Amino acid sequence: MNPYVIPLSLLVFLPTLGAFVLLFFGRDNQQGIKYFALVVTIATFLLSAYMALPAPEGVNNAQFSLAADAVAEMQKVFRYDWIPSFNIQYYMGIDGISFPLLLLTSFISMLAMAASWPITKHVKAYCILFLLLETGMLGVFMALDFFLFYVFWEVMLLPMYFLIGVWGGPRREYAAIKFFLYTLVGSVLMLIGILMLYFNSDLRALTDEQLVEAHVVESVSAAAAWREGVPSLEEAPQTRQHTFNILALQQMGQHTRLFSEGVFTEGGKSVQWWAFVLLFIGFVIKVPSVPVHTWLPDAHVEAPTPISMILAGVLLKMGGYGIIRICYPICPEAGYALAWLVCLIGVVSMVYGAFAALAQTDFKRMVAYSSVSHMGYVVLGIGVWSAVASNLYATDYWKMGMNGAMFQMIAHGISSAGMFFMVGVIYDRVHHRDLNRFGGLFAKMPFYSGLAIVIFFAGLGLPGLCGFIGEVLVVLSVWNFSKALAVISAAVVVLTAAYILWAIQRVYLGSEYKGPHAEALTPITAREWSIAVPLCVFAILFGVFPRAVFTYMAPSVNQVVQDLTEWKERADESAQVDASSTAQRPGLPVWQVAAAPRDQPAPAAAAAVPPPPPTRGSPSARPGPE
Numbered sequence: 001m002n003p004y005v006i007p008l009s010l011l012v013f014l015p016t017l018g019a020f021v022l023l024f025f026g027r028d029n030q031q032g033i034k035y036f037a038l039v040v041t042i043a044t045f046l047l048s049a050y051m052a053l054p055a056p057e058g059v060n061n062a063q064f065s066l067a068a069d070a071v072a073e074m075q076k077v078f079r080y081d082w083i084p085s086f087n088i089q090y091y092m093g094i095d096g097i098s099f100p101l102l103l104l105t106s107f108i109s110m111l112a113m114a115a116s117w118p119i120t121k122h123v124k125a126y127c128i129l130f131l132l133l134e135t136g137m138l139g140v141f142m143a144l145d146f147f148l149f150y151v152f153w154e155v156m157l158l159p160m161y162f163l164i165g166v167w168g169g170p171r172r173e174y175a176a177i178k179f180f181l182y183t184l185v186g187s188v189l190m191l192i193g194i195l196m197l198y199f200n201s202d203l204r205a206l207t208d209e210q211l212v213e214a215h216v217v218e219s220v221s222a223a224a225a226w227r228e229g230v231p232s233l234e235e236a237p238q239t240r241q242h243t244f245n246i247l248a249l250q251q252m253g254q255h256t257r258l259f260s261e262g263v264f265t266e267g268g269k270s271v272q273w274w275a276f277v278l279l280f281i282g283f284v285i286k287v288p289s290v291p292v293h294t295w296l297p298d299a300h301v302e303a304p305t306p307i308s309m310i311l312a313g314v315l316l317k318m319g320g321y322g323i324i325r326i327c328y329p330i331c332p333e334a335g336y337a338l339a340w341l342v343c344l345i346g347v348v349s350m351v352y353g354a355f356a357a358l359a360q361t362d363f364k365r366m367v368a369y370s371s372v373s374h375m376g377y378v379v380l381g382i383g384v385w386s387a388v389a390s391n392l393y394a395t396d397y398w399k400m401g402m403n404g405a406m407f408q409m410i411a412h413g414i415s416s417a418g419m420f421f422m423v424g425v426i427y428d429r430v431h432h433r434d435l436n437r438f439g440g441l442f443a444k445m446p447f448y449s450g451l452a453i454v455i456f457f458a459g460l461g462l463p464g465l466c467g468f469i470g471e472v473l474v475v476l477s478v479w480n481f482s483k484a485l486a487v488i489s490a491a492v493v494v495l496t497a498a499y500i501l502w503a504i505q506r507v508y509l510g511s512e513y514k515g516p517h518a519e520a521l522t523p524i525t526a527r528e529w530s531i532a533v534p535l536c537v538f539a540i541l542f543g544v545f546p547r548a549v550f551t552y553m554a555p556s557v558n559q560v561v562q563d564l565t566e567w568k569e570r571a572d573e574s575a576q577v578d579a580s581s582t583a584q585r586p587g588l589p590v591w592q593v594a595a596a597p598r599d600q601p602a603p604a605a606a607a608a609v610p611p612p613p614p615t616r617g618s619p620s621a622r623p624g625p626e
Contacts, residue, residue, distance in 0.1 A: 193279040309420050332567045459508055
């Protein structure tokens, strides 16, 4: 048996196992149910934290390896046939992109469960759904089979629908249905994109080395044996070896022309263009970005505090993860063609979210719109494809943007979960969120107010706190892509400071509290303290020592950028060869010039073509994280 199957499967399914055990608890034993669910989330976090400890030299266990030959690659991979007739596998692994998000998920889930003590209605059902939700989130970040990924994606949807619709506020049914419909539309579009890629895939088009890199086979010798068991391309060109293997689909998207055919008409938009658009819409709904963001404020306002923490801290990151793991590596041609659109969506979301937050009088709705703005940095950082021929395919700024986007997801997971928790602490006491009726909380609750100000400053992006690193890396990376977008994205920092500082002034400063239930403004409890302090600690730690995250993350992110840049170089060389062929045969229209074989990698250039001179502003050093 593969040595990684038990620890990684346990990490994903331990919450489900805990949910099954909860079925045997009496429904009246509310404290026992909450404590058991909390223990399960703590155990899940401790298991993920153990995996984060660097593996000792020469020891091959479930711990994340920081060795030079492993840190940038997919680790702890295992795969077993699940539905062999469709080549669907139980296939999982971790790398520097997924593992930090796994840690974030288990950490925020543990704190959110601790924040669930005020829940008194249907506690048993609540805890069971909460644990099932955690399994769905963890599974999304570990699945390497597209079908398995989609199953975990959908598993997450139903528990969240009920957690909002049953335990939410006065308009909970409306918010839950809106969340469900938006996410379901995105899921349907994703499924269409997945099936397009599946039915156009063919494992036989990959070289032996690419099969090994995609973990289809264990070695080159095993690849030869695998090919003997399937008909060759020459023998059966129409009988394809389809796959849902995400790593294999990445190889096909970057090294073959399997996804480059026109879908509706010859010479029309390609398979990967349509797949990219469909998948991107599905993921950007989850981010969420303008104009498909409207479900988020309603869901946040109506959801109970711990579910808002999960929603902002983890669920939004699934959208960004899908873009960087799936959209760009599998559909690089479309990613490059639509880079301006992706960046524009990111910038518009940043600006709109900041202005919308500035206009709110509901404390929780303001924080919800701030998430729209902050996640815009993620979309922008991923989209800044600046490694092109005009700057000699320099990858420095795009690496900076990608790393900034990934760091922003981690930082926002900490700060947004903390902001929603701080709002929930006050709401549980005074039962309103009207910013204009707050004031003077620092005098009544000084320790709580101090912790809240740290968390809100982290969301603001104050240097020395976690929110600063990702934002500044993204803004710097955009300069080489578009100076106009860079100026606009930098200006959003001012808007962010405006709504954060204005909220702090209205809630925590001022002369006196103006709302009802002033007598309930008592100091925070030990349970609330135990949730807020770890969030503040990590907000400060990641702000002053970001290397704690980049050590795990940067090598994998940089490898993604390098692979996409190499694809771009090959594509440009192929285009030059095609243009040369057209020039030699001027009587033929461009669309009739022979292209590379459909099932083979694009041809290399026949002769070296001198690159264009570097443009002004081309980077000469590596400012991004290594």
